[in-house]
Amino acid sequence: MTSSLTVHDLSVRFHLPGATVHAVSEASFEVRQGECLALVGESGCGKSVMAHALMGLLPGNATVSGSAWLRTEGAQPLDLIAAPEKVLARTVRGRRIGLVPQSPASHLTPVRTARAQLTEALRELGSQASADELAGRAGLDPAQLDRYPHQLSGGMAQRVVNAIALAGDPWLIVADEPTSGLDRPLVEATMAELRRLADDGRAVLLITHDLRAAEQVADHIAVMYASRVVSHAPAAEFFAGPRHPYAAGLLEALPSRSFVPISGRPPELTDLPSGCAFRPRCDRSTAACSDLPKAGPVACHHPLEHHVAR
Amino acid sequence: MLRADGITVAYGRQRVLRGADLEVVPGVVTGLAGPSGCGKSTLARVLALMLRPDAGSLSMDGTEIHRWRHRAARDLRTRVALIFQQPRLAVDPRLTLREIAEEPFHATGRPVEDLTDDVGLTPELLTRRPHEVSDGQLQRACVARALALKPRYVICDEMTTMLDASTQAHLVARLETYRKETGAGILAITHDEELLTRWTEPSGGPTVRMS
Ligand SMILES: Nc1ncnc2c1ncn2[C@@H]1O[C@H](COP(=O)(O)OP(=O)(O)O)[C@@H](O)[C@H]1O
Ligand code: SF4
Ligand SMILES: [Mg+2]
Numbered sequence: 001m002t003s004s005l006t007v008h009d010l011s012v013r014f015h016l017p018g019a020t021v022h023a024v025s026e027a028s029f030e031v032r033q034g035e036c037l038a039l040v041g042e043s044g045c046g047k048s049v050m051a052h053a054l055m056g057l058l059p060g061n062a063t064v065s066g067s068a069w070l071r072t073e074g075a076q077p078l079d080l081i082a083a084p085e086k087v088l089a090r091t092v093r094g095r096r097i098g099l100v101p102q103s104p105a106s107h108l109t110p111v112r113t114a115r116a117q118l119t120e121a122l123r124e125l126g127s128q129a130s131a132d133e134l135a136g137r138a139g140l141d142p143a144q145l146d147r148y149p150h151q152l153s154g155g156m157a158q159r160v161v162n163a164i165a166l167a168g169d170p171w172l173i174v175a176d177e178p179t180s181g182l183d184r185p186l187v188e189a190t191m192a193e194l195r196r197l198a199d200d201g202r203a204v205l206l207i208t209h210d211l212r213a214a215e216q217v218a219d220h221i222a223v224m225y226a227s228r229v230v231s232h233a234p235a236a237e238f239f240a241g242p243r244h245p246y247a248a249g250l251l252e253a254l255p256s257r258s259f260v261p262i263s264g265r266p267p268e269l270t271d272l273p274s275g276c277a278f279r280p281r282c283d284r285s286t287a288a289c290s291d292l293p294k295a296g297p298v299a300c301h302h303p304l305e306h307h308v309a310r
Numbered sequence: 311m312l313r314a315d316g317i318t319v320a321y322g323r324q325r326v327l328r329g330a331d332l333e334v335v336p337g338v339v340t341g342l343a344g345p346s347g348c349g350k351s352t353l354a355r356v357l358a359l360m361l362r363p364d365a366g367s368l369s370m371d372g373t374e375i376h377r378w379r380h381r382a383a384r385d386l387r388t389r390v391a392l393i394f395q396q397p398r399l400a401v402d403p404r405l406t407l408r409e410i411a412e413e414p415f416h417a418t419g420r421p422v423e424d425l426t427d428d429v430g431l432t433p434e435l436l437t438r439r440p441h442e443v444s445d446g447q448l449q450r451a452c453v454a455r456a457l458a459l460k461p462r463y464v465i466c467d468e469m470t471t472m473l474d475a476s477t478q479a480h481l482v483a484r485l486e487t488y489r490k491e492t493g494a495g496i497l498a499i500t501h502d503e504e505l506l507t508r509w510t511e512p513s514g515g516p517t518v519r520m521s
Contacts, residue, residue, distance in 0.1 A: 042474035044444030154346075180472055183346040183501040209474040253475035255504040261480035265430045 003072045003171045004032040005054070005203065010066035010081070012046070012053050019270040023049040025227040026066070026295055033171055036194060036204040038214035038235075041224035042250070042266060047207045050224075051176045054080055055097060056088040072096050072171065094125055098165035100175035100194075107161050108149040114160045115145035121167035129169070138163035139196060154182065155189035162193055173197055176207045191216040211254060215239055223247045226267050226277035230299045243303040246278045276301070311335050312357060312390065312463045312495065317366035319352050326352050329366065332518055334463050336495040339486075341510040341517030343501060348520045350499050351395075354467045357497065358392035371462070388418065391456035395468035397448040401440055407447070408436035411454040418459065429454045429484055446477040453481055457488055464488070465497045470505070482509055489513065 008028050014021035024046045031037045039047050052058050054068055068080040070092070080092065093099070101107045109117060118131040132142040140159045149157060158178075165173060175194060179187040187210065195217045198204045208214055214221060214235075221238040223231040223246065231244035242248045249262040264281035267273055273280060275290035276299075282289070284302045293299040312334040319327040327349040334340050334357065344350050355361035356368060362378040369375060370386055377383070394400040401410050411431075415422040429450040440448055449469070456464060464485065470478035482505075489496050498509045510517055 042444075042477060043446045043472075184503075186346070209472075211475055250475055253479040255479075255502070255508040259479050259482075259508045261478075261483060262476045265432075268432075268434065 001071070001073050002033045003070075003203065004030060005080075005172055005205070006030045006067075006069045006071070007054070008067045008069075010050065010053060010068060011064070012049050012058065013063050014059075015061050015063070016270075021269045022227045022272055023062075023269060024053065027224075027229045028295060029222050029229060029232060031172065031203045031205050033201050033203050034198060035219045036198045036206055036217050037220045037222060038206045038208060038218035039222050039224060039229075040208055040211055040214050040250070043209055044269070045224045045266065046227045046269070047224055048176055051099075051174050051205070051207055054174065055093055055099060056080065056083070056085060070096060070172075094170065095168040096170050097172045097174055098168065098170035100162060100165045100173060100178050107164075108157060110149050113146050113148055114140075114152065114163075117160070118145065118163055118167065121164045125168040127167060127169070129167075134163050134167060137166050137169075137200075139193065154186040155193075158186070158190050158193055162197070166197075171201070172203045172205065174205045174207070177209070178206070179208065179210060179213050187213050188216065211251060212256075223250065226272060227269055228277065228299065229295070230278070230293075232297050237306075241304070241306055243298045243306065244300050245282050245284050245302075245304065248304055249281075311369075311371065313369050314353065314357060315367045315369075317353060317356055317363045317368070319349070319356065319361065319363050327356075327363070330520070332357070332497075334465075334495040334497045335515070336462060337489070337493045338513040338515035339489065339496040339498050339510045340515045341506045342497055342499045342520065343503070343506055343517060344520030346501065350520060351467050353520075354392060354465045354497070354499060357463075358390050358465055359387055360392065384418065388414070388459045389461055390463040390465065391459070391461040392465045392467065393449075393452055393456045393469045395471050397445060397452045397472075398440060400452060401448065403440050406437055406439055407431060407443065407451040410440075410451045411436070411458065413455055414458040420459070423458070428487075430480065445472045446474065449473060449477070449481065453484060460492060461494065462492075463495045463497070465499070467499045468501070471500070471502075478505070486512065 010024055010027045012024040014023055041047055053064050064081055069077050070080055071077045115131050118134050122129055131145055135142045135145055138159045140163060179190050191213050194204050194206060218235045221233055221235050222229050225246045231242060231247040242251055252258045253261050262281055267277055276293050279285045279289045288301045293301050314332045317327055317330040330353055342350055356363050359378050359382045412422050431450050435447060470481055485496055488494060500506050506517060
């Protein structure tokens with residue numbers, strides 16, 4: 001059996017005085033061992049909230065519905081949404097799911113060597129593995145573990161935080177904006193690391209606003225818009241020509257393409273339009289679009305035709 | 311023209327800039343590229359009169375700069391604006407987005423103009439505070455703030471690195487409109503070569519490479 005995470009109809013609401021934030025709405029997708037799924041979309045569309053919901057890390061004013069079945073080889077399936085916090089803390093976070101944090105530089109303690117930080121992570125999880133073994137798992141030369149963070153190149157620092165995320169040998173890696181603020185060579189090094197983890201038989205859920213980074217590593221691309229997954233496609237198909245009008249607009253906005261922004265702005269998650277949330281910005285919208293399009297690979301009433309592969 | 315000659319800056323014993331030269335010419339977009347840590351942001355702060363260099367000279371439209379930060383003449387200080395990579399570190403978290411965008415008017419006692427419409431912020435968003443909006447929304451407010459006093463020079467230091475493709479294209483287009491309307495000189499600092507090409511090409515501006 002391959003291990004997998006199956007998210008079904010996941011919704012998250014935040015209750016604020018006088019308003020409700022629709023942060024994630026009826027999201028469904030699956031990630032399997034050996035694969036990388038990239039979840040892309042503009043900032044504020046609900047990507048991080050989704051990741052936090054899966055890890056059981058939402059604040060108290062949130063309500064969650066739907067399911068997220070974690071099927072781990074040799075273990076009972078577990079619904080991350082229904083599981084009590086104790087179970088998540090003891091058996092899931094760090095052990096089945098590892099979280100790669102946003103910026104390696106700020107995540108490492110400057111006054112301690114990489115080895116000291118790995119050893120501590122292993123101890124916290126009660127793991128028998130050694131720091132050297134862990135280094136191997138993350139593609140680090142054990143000789144480099146005796147360096148302090150400032151003596152590590154950016155790519156090496158990234159491997160150290162990856163090693164920490166791998167301390168409990170999780171098969172699923174969730175990376176939330178791992179490249180935010182990094183320059184291009186470092187983005188590429190980080191993506192290569194994530195790809196290596198997937199090729200090693202782990203599953204990778206990459207959350208990013210950076211389409212080019214996603215292109216480098218992902219097998220599948222899911223696009224979120226205004227709390228919903230509106231498009232889900234194999235990466236090659238997606239980059240050859242997305243069928244959802246929002247996804248197509250996002251891709252076209254890249255400097256390497258037409259560099260034209262999508263007109264208008266995303267709706268407030270406290271005040272979503274009825275029907276398709278992209279309707280006010282979409283040049284293909286018709287009266288039909290005031291009904292919510294069915295969730296699926298292309299949640300749209302009038303998808304674009306497949307572009308001819310270039 | 312905003313002109314830097316032989317700028318040298320050291321933080322403690324570490325020298326981050328050694329004799330850097332740069333010209334920002336009104337009416338065009340000048341590109342500034344280079345790997346992270348090569349001193350681009352330090353040079354940006356010198357150009358925006360926010361950091362006094364240890365050596366070298368800076369002149370603005372022919373006036374030699376002798377004072378930096380709050381001691382610089384207000385007329386010179388407001389002639390150049392700086393937009394940062396991380397909007398969250400560049401704003402007072404207690405202010406609303408409207409207060410952030412209007413800060414320069416209050417600081418200079420000039421009458422408040424409404425300038426947030428064209429960067430794409432709704433009246434409702436303007437009432438929120440930084441922690442209640444996304445990076446993209448906050449950066450829009452920072453762009454409005456930077457353009458408030460109609461600066462002759464705008465320094466954009468990795469302005470869109472944290473933003474999605476559509477928001478990036480939108481903010482760059484906003485700065486291009488501003489440049490064409492006012493003839494301002496823009497310095498586009500980025501390590502993204504594709505972005506650099508698209509941004510500098512229309513005005514035919516040069517790209518300076520640091521190492
Ligand atoms: N604790 C919270 N209370 C209320 N709203 C929140 C909270 N955390 C996040 N949000 C809102 O949820 C939405 C999705 O945010 P987020 O998942 O961080 O977006 P992304 O990661 O895609 O940039 C945003 O509108 C954000 O303002
Ligand atoms: S459902 Fe209609 S409005 Fe929404 S993306 Fe498709 S065509 Fe556009
Ligand atoms: Mg996020």
